[in-house]
Amino acid sequence: xxxxxxxxxxxxxxxxxxxxxxxxxxxxxxxxxxxxxxxxxxxxxxxxxxxxxxxxxxxxxxxxxxxxxxxxxxxxxxxxxxxxxxxxxxxxxxxxxxxxxxxxxxxxxxxxxxxxxxxxxxxxxxxxxxxx
Amino acid sequence: xxxxxxxxxxxxxxxxxxxxxxxxxxxxxxxxxxxxxxxxxxxxxxxxxxxxxxxxxxxxxxxxxxxxxxxxxxxxxxxxxxxxxxxxxxxxxxxxxxxxxxxxxxxxxxxxxxxxxxxxxxxxxxxxxxxx
Amino acid sequence: xxxxxxxxxxxxxxxxxxxxxxxxxxxxxxxxxxxxxxxxxxxxxxxxxxxxxxxxxxxxxxxxxxxxxxxxxxxxxxxxxxxxxxxxxxxxxxxxxxxxxxxxxxxxxxxxxxxxxxxxxxxxxx
Amino acid sequence: xxxxxxxxxxxxxxxxxxxxxxxxxxxxxxxxxxxxxxxxxxxxxxxxxxxxxxxxxxxxxxxxxxxxxxxxxxxxxxxxxxxxxxxxxxxxxxxxxxxxxxxxxxxxxxxxxxxxxxxxxxxxxx
Ligand SMILES: Nc1ncnc2c1ncn2[C@@H]1O[C@H](COP(=O)(O)OP(=O)(O)O)[C@@H](O)[C@H]1O
Ligand SMILES: Nc1ncnc2c1ncn2[C@@H]1O[C@H](COP(=O)(O)OP(=O)(O)O)[C@@H](O)[C@H]1O
Numbered sequence: 001x002x003x004x005x006x007x008x009x010x011x012x013x014x015x016x017x018x019x020x021x022x023x024x025x026x027x028x029x030x031x032x033x034x035x036x037x038x039x040x041x042x043x044x045x046x047x048x049x050x051x052x053x054x055x056x057x058x059x060x061x062x063x064x065x066x067x068x069x070x071x072x073x074x075x076x077x078x079x080x081x082x083x084x085x086x087x088x089x090x091x092x093x094x095x096x097x098x099x100x101x102x103x104x105x106x107x108x109x110x111x112x113x114x115x116x117x118x119x120x121x122x123x124x125x126x127x128x129x130x131x132x
Numbered sequence: 133x134x135x136x137x138x139x140x141x142x143x144x145x146x147x148x149x150x151x152x153x154x155x156x157x158x159x160x161x162x163x164x165x166x167x168x169x170x171x172x173x174x175x176x177x178x179x180x181x182x183x184x185x186x187x188x189x190x191x192x193x194x195x196x197x198x199x200x201x202x203x204x205x206x207x208x209x210x211x212x213x214x215x216x217x218x219x220x221x222x223x224x225x226x227x228x229x230x231x232x233x234x235x236x237x238x239x240x241x242x243x244x245x246x247x248x249x250x251x252x253x254x255x256x257x258x259x260x261x262x263x264x
Numbered sequence: 265x266x267x268x269x270x271x272x273x274x275x276x277x278x279x280x281x282x283x284x285x286x287x288x289x290x291x292x293x294x295x296x297x298x299x300x301x302x303x304x305x306x307x308x309x310x311x312x313x314x315x316x317x318x319x320x321x322x323x324x325x326x327x328x329x330x331x332x333x334x335x336x337x338x339x340x341x342x343x344x345x346x347x348x349x350x351x352x353x354x355x356x357x358x359x360x361x362x363x364x365x366x367x368x369x370x371x372x373x374x375x376x377x378x379x380x381x382x383x384x385x386x387x388x389x390x
Numbered sequence: 391x392x393x394x395x396x397x398x399x400x401x402x403x404x405x406x407x408x409x410x411x412x413x414x415x416x417x418x419x420x421x422x423x424x425x426x427x428x429x430x431x432x433x434x435x436x437x438x439x440x441x442x443x444x445x446x447x448x449x450x451x452x453x454x455x456x457x458x459x460x461x462x463x464x465x466x467x468x469x470x471x472x473x474x475x476x477x478x479x480x481x482x483x484x485x486x487x488x489x490x491x492x493x494x495x496x497x498x499x500x501x502x503x504x505x506x507x508x509x510x511x512x513x514x515x516x
Contacts, residue, residue, distance in 0.1 A: 015417040019394075022413070022445070040478035047447045051416045092236035092322075092361045094329060099455065100232020101448035101487065103239075104224035108486050112248040115239040147291040151268075154287070154319070172352035179321045183290045224448075224487045226455060231329065233322035233361065240360050 005031070007072040013058055013085065018050050021070055025081070028072050034079065034131065041109035042081065042129055046070070048102040049083040049125050055097060057087025057122060078111075079129040086122040090115060137163070139204040145190055145217065150182050153202055157213070160204050166211065166263065173241035174213065174261055178202070180234040181215040181257050187229060189219025189254060210243075211261040218254040222247060268292060270299045278381035279309035279341065281373070287319035287351075293327055300331040309341035309380030313373055318351035325357060332367050341380035343368040394418060396425045404507035405435035405467065407499070413445035413477075419453055426457040435467030435506030439499055444477035451483060458493050467506035469494040 007028040011017045025046050029039045050068050058066045072081045107113050111130040118124040139160040143149045157178050161171045182200050190198045204213045239245050243262040250256040268286030275281055280303035288296060303310045312328060314320065328344065335342040346358055346369055358364060370376040394412030401407055406429035414422060429436045438454060440446065454470065461468040472484055472495055484490060496502040 015415075015419075018415050018417050019413055022415075036478045037482065040482050043445065044447060044479050044483060047415055047445075051447065051449055054416060090236065090239045092233045092240055094231070094233070094325070094361050094363060094366055096232070099226070099448065099452045100228070101224045101226070101451060103235050104222065105448055105483065105486060107222045107235075107247040108224055109482075110248075112246055114244055114246045116242075116244040147289075147293075150289050150291050151287055154289075168352045169356065172356050175319065176321060176353050176357060179289055179319075183321065183323055186290060226451070226487050226489055226492055230322065231326045233325060237322055237357065237360060241356075 053085040057085035077131045082126045084124040185217040189217035209263045214258045216256040281311045283313040284317040290323040312344045315347035343376035343380040407437045409439040410443040416449040438470045441473035469502035469506040
């Protein structure tokens, strides 16, 4: 296994940047020789987590740093990808434009998903995948 | 602070048992002198997690142990409540009878929520609350 | 187990009042949907009184949202009472979900009744 | 960035085909909704061809589910193609959500076209 390092990425929170982030993560997965079908699961989960930031984190107006921050790393047989925002914090929405499939998709494809308030403000979603 | 011990509970997965579980947890919170508004948040999260088991875990037919298992413990300033089932495993449903508010309510009121496959089968949801 | 009940009362003023006592969740959601159906079938406005509800969860909210949609979609008034007697979890779930932006929430039952009896416009000015 | 496109083609046989090439997500969801709207407005059945789609997420599924509901609600046929050329994420999200229980999923475009052209009953026997 090659040591393909970590990935850290900060991009403005917008729908147009979602494919960009997914491609960066695809490159990271390639570098770690992570095969299908796991790679597809990782890209699905990353896409859903970023979509949630774009659709839900910053809805209560402009913020200084309306960014998506992603970090990916591999430690032994565990791949961990975290997505954080600086938004309003995790909250249910009765007026959500979505069907509520995002979190369930993430939970279904990950080995473990944690959701918690991020330091200072916003939400941190930590997703783990087992390479075994 | 009194040492009010742990709570472990296994009950059949049915809507009628949801208030029972909530009352057992309310007793546990009382024993640990956990005040409002935190107690209300804990009872909301526990109720939503158990509702999810009843509505989603065992939908693909009868299982040997169609139970809800709950464990609650306090370690210093952290209260941890886990809810597990032996169901089909976490999966999105396009035909969910709900509005998709359950997981978002849990994530909003907890300090941390983890969702992962339970050992052997089913889903484990671990919810933490900070007493500070 | 604490007492729990759902009642439907037809008021003369042009609304039916559904009152929830105690704790409600998935185990009473069907009874609640049927009470809301009865209230709506009376043909006028609908008030849901949660001022004596100690606990409600998202299963209850789903039933309220469906009733709100049906009744206001018909051009009738719909309002809910969340007051001092409402349990902490009741106030909390309304706050978390920002439901007061979607529906008319009142602290006092008589205000809710007045609003729901006079159609959806008044009831959304809560 | 890989190529991505959405096309709408009106077939003589009584259905419009919406074809997704490449990767689709929230960034193309609006374009997709409008393509599905155009296909539906043609008045016959609708086929969504994902056999050249490399990636789709739940934002795409939401658009497909809305289109399926609208078109079949009208008594018209609706079908989707998920084939060998579909990316792993496409097959995976269909499998995860159990979407094949809700909608007619075909491996071959011509089967989907036949089904969607002959109304909702045929299209649900996939
Ligand atoms: N990053 C976030 N910040 C704030 N709220 C969030 C965030 N992600 C998700 N949510 C909340 O969780 C809910 C469920 O998300 P999801 O399962 O992806 O479904 P959907 O996006 O279709 O509503 C959202 O409706 C929203 O209320
Ligand atoms: N214990 C469980 N086992 C299997 N699937 C689950 C479980 N809990 C939740 N889910 C899945 O997660 C989805 C979202 O749950 P939730 O946010 O509570 O919304 P809702 O119950 O209204 O659909 C459910 O529709 C279901 O697909």
